[in-house]
Amino acid sequence: MNAQTNDEPLKPDDRDFVTALASGLDVILAFDHANPRMTLSEVATKTGMNRARARRFLLTLNALGYVRKQHRHFELAPKTLQLGYAFLSANNYRSVIQQHLEDITQQTGESSSLGVLDGSDVTYVCRSAAPHRLMVITLAIGTRLPAVATSMGRVLLAQLPEDELDALLETVTLEQHTERTITDKAELRACLRQVREQGYCIVDQELDSGLRSLALPAFDAHGRLLGAINVSTNAARIDMTMLTERFLPLLREKAQQIANQVN
Secondary structure (H helix, E strand, C coil), X not given: XXXXXXXXXCCCCCXXXXXXXXXXXXXXXXXXXXXXXXEHHHHHHHHCCCHHHHHHHHHHHHHHCCEEEECCEEEECXXXXXXXXXXXXXXXXXXXXXXXXXXXXXXXXXXXEEEEEECCEEEEEEEECCCCXXXXXXXXXCCEEEHHHCHHHHHHHHCCCHHHHHHHHXXXXXXXXXXXXXXXXXXXXXXXXXXXXXXXXXXXXXCCCCXXXXXXXXXXXXXXXXXXXXXXXXXXXXXXXXXXXXXXXXXXXXXXXXXXXXX
């Protein structure tokens, strides 16, 4: 197969695709909140590798300092933080946005975040947390949530060209997280069209019961998409009128300030 010369991602069968590198990253990503420590067999099962292959990757990552081995168990080492820090330090607009997120939290009493689209997930890259907890899971920098079921995710999906959106939705399964979750792709497409037209998105208890969130896109001074900013709240505490009449103007003001300050 000929090597690709355009900007499209390589496919696994392309001659320039380094399978070993991809497999090594799969092993690192196998560790998460639910699986902080795993045996060789558990890593092999989670990554779909055979034991011999998983063992070679684990021992190599251990030799490089990215994985620690404790008897039969493996866990990530602090050195893996360098991988995430490389992204954060390369995107120095974070400090500007962080200030605005903290201001949103101060004015509303609610949590505010910046998320970016990564495949079919939205990844949190900045966050200002309110004292009260909104979800069962702990949201923090690096947290990944399904884009199709979140306000930030839908804002970012609505920014995609139609062909990219079509390709992504072909690969996504719409899981029902609550009784309110959109699980029909035609309905989701209609929702994304509305988000694109109105410039913001509200998701009301579709990902988690009681969780209501509002998001809109954030751009730099040149119109480059930085991500989506949101405010998340409890549906019993903040009604839709408060969300649209008080929180939405505040988020729009902050998005404009971000555009004015980030080149």
